[in-house]
Amino acid sequence: MRLALIRVLVTLTLLAGTVYVSWRWLFSVNWEYWWIAVPLVLAETYTLVDAVLFGLTVWRLKRRGEPPPPPEDATVDVFITTYDEPVEMVTATAVAALDIRHPHRTWVLDDGDRPEMRAAAERLGVGYLTRSEDWRDRPRHAKAGNLNNALFQTEGEFLLILDADQIPDPAILDRTLGYFRDPRVALVQTPQWFTNVTESDPLGSQAPLFYGPIQQGKDGWNAAFFCGSNAVLRREALMQLGLVGYVRETHQAVQQALATASRLVARTLRRARRDGDPAGEVLVDVQQAVAGARRALAGGEPLAEVTGAFQRRLRELSRELVGADLQAIQADLGEIAELGMEQDQETGLVVVDEAALDRLAEREWSPLGAIASVAELLRSVDVDRGDEAQPMMPMATVSVTEDMATCMRLHGLGWRSVYHHEVLAHGLAPEDLRTMLQQRLRWSQGTLQVLLRENPLVQRGLTWGQRLMYLATMWSYLSGFAAVVFLVAPVLYLCFGVLPVEAFGLQFLSFFIPYMVLNQLLFAVVGYGVRTWRGHQYSLALFPLWIRACVTAAANVWFGRPLGFVVTPKTGVRGRQPFPWRLVLPQLVAVTALVVACVVGVVRLWTGAASSTIGTAVNVAWVAYDLLVMSVIFQAARYRAPGRDEELVS
Secondary structure (H helix, E strand, C coil): HHHEEEEHHHHHHHHHHHHHHHHHHHHHHHHHHHHHHHHHHHHHHHHHHHHHHHHHHHCCCCCCCCCCCCCCCCCCEEEECCCCHHHHHHHHHHHHHHCCCCCEEEEEEECCCCCCHHHHHHHCEEEEEEECCHHHHCCCCHHHHHHHHHHHHCCCCCCCCCCCCEEECCCCCCCCCHHHHHHCEEEEEEEEECCCCCCCCCCCCCCHHHHHHHHHHHHHHCCCCCCEEEEEEHHHHHHHHHHHHHHHHHHHHHHHHHHHHHHHHHHHHHHHCCCHHHHHHHHHHHHHHHHHHHHHHHCCCHHHHHHHHHHHHHHHHHHHHHHHHHHHHHHHHHHHHHEEEEECCCCCCCEHHHHHHHHHHHHCCCCCCHHHHHHHHHCCCCCCCCCCCCCCCCCCCCCCCCCHHHHHHHHHCCCCECCCCCCCEEEECCCCCCHHHHHHHHHHHHHHHHHHHHCHHHCCCHHHHHHHHHHHHHHHHHHHHHHHHHHHHHHHHHCCCCCCCCCCCHHHHHHHHHHHHHHHHHHHHHHCCCCCCCHHHHHHHHCHHHHHHHHHHHHHHHHHHCCCCCCCCCCCCCCCCCCCCHHHHHHHHHHHHHHHHHHHHHHHHHHHCCCCHHHHHHHHHHHHHHHHHHHHHHHHCCCCCCCHHHHHHH
16 A cells, blocks of 8 residues: 555656656746756756656565575675774674574684784684785775685685674574575675664764665665675675676677787788788788687677687688798898898908898888787786786675675676665764765765766666666765755845746746655655655755765776775764864855855845845745755764763674
8 A cells, every 4th residue: 555655656746847847948947047047957857867766766665574484504604894993893793793593604804914803803713814915916905805805715605794893683694594595686685773873863874764765665676785784695696796707807808909909900901002012911811810709709609719719810820921921031131132241351240231221121021920919919818817816806896885886797697686674783883974974975986986887777687677776876976966056046046136947936836846745745655654854964965075976986987096995983083072164164155155145135125126025935945945954964063972882882
């Protein structure tokens, strides 16, 4: 019944939104002020697309019942990933992991290679893994590299991945392994829940909308994705992913080598024909061999067979050219003999005069070297991936967050995922604004890196539902640019009378209000019993961070500028601290401008400088809403976590 109501509201919301945005584009854009009118209608179009993606997400809201019983013989490795977290914290997680009821082996994956962490693991009797020497002076790939290193040193059929602070429930495997009775399930994700968050949750850490309706909706499209922790994965699926990735990358390297070879041969052939070199005609056969190899690869023929046949053909053509080359060499020797030469009386060596050297320099030698270069291009393809610590990387390394890209690739190979909506581990959230901003920046940068490098809309193997579900998450991180427009537009109207919309009267309200009311009603029904307000606030209040994430991710992907990787601290600043003005300066400027604009707008209406009462009222209400939403960032800046009991980390 509830799902039917949600679908009705989705349909009505999208219809109302489409009507409103169409009206805005066709009839209400004030082209006199196009420089703000166009960005505003673009921002409204962005929010409509966001509403469409949200509506599609909850269209298939999936509520799973009791999980199947776990396979009795399933072997499991529990991975606790750590870099520089306190040893006591990791130890507490390891002790809880040892209490998991289903038989398993617990491992501490210490990327910090700390002697004290190794000693603590040995004392507890859990496995301890760190990077081997193979990783020295090679890319480390942060947490993804840590997991990839451990994958090749362990044997469990399934992997439970936990962050250093995530205390697992003893039943976590009993409640998740049963889904793997379906041989196509590669991942079971459970919620992340935090014990050090107050009831008001000013930092917005719990994310109940995401770890609830959104993940359940994605689950309905077989697109629930890996969130980095509190998840169980099938080793076979990850290994297949690593192997397929290795073959795909080697395939691409060979294709690039063949493309380069094609250009090299074409250039040499043009020169040989220009100079009338008959031996150069053999290069026509080389061209055909290169083209045939490229077609065979595109047709899906095995890489080893294609490259082997191509190399054999090159050897045959080289032998043909050698005979022609010998004749050319003999002719050259005869030509040299006819040149003016004399013998040096001291050394006895034959000296060729300057004129003879000039004539030899002008001569073009045979194209045999071109064939040798083509063969060398293919031999130079690094099948061992010497630039990496290990040839296969099952966990994706294309972004600073490994989870989404890995799961998207698994879905592309036809594997299934499950979202089990039951809290089975309790962790620690950021405890101050600075730490929270570091965490959100890393998440958004990683997601946008995936969008720019592996756009889900063009990935093979994904269904259209899966493509849109991944896009929905990526799309949400573009909201910073729309937020700036929504903050600037009312300021311009109230202070300067700049009207981006030609109709701010009853006509505008008749189109806008139904869309707004239906949209809010949809969120209320979807999030019934769930605190969703913090999520709404932070989508606007963190606009500087979202813009920074877009700019830095694009600079990294397009220009190779480093992002760095910051591990989210698990403990925050304690006690009284100065207000972090620098962290909220953009929001402070925006709030000041909004307040001033509201006062100026009311004064202009009072004095008759502004003629539209409805226009002023709409924009004052708009400002009031923006101020209410933006207030969360200042609550977060003042927030200090209360003293935490020892039981929260034990």
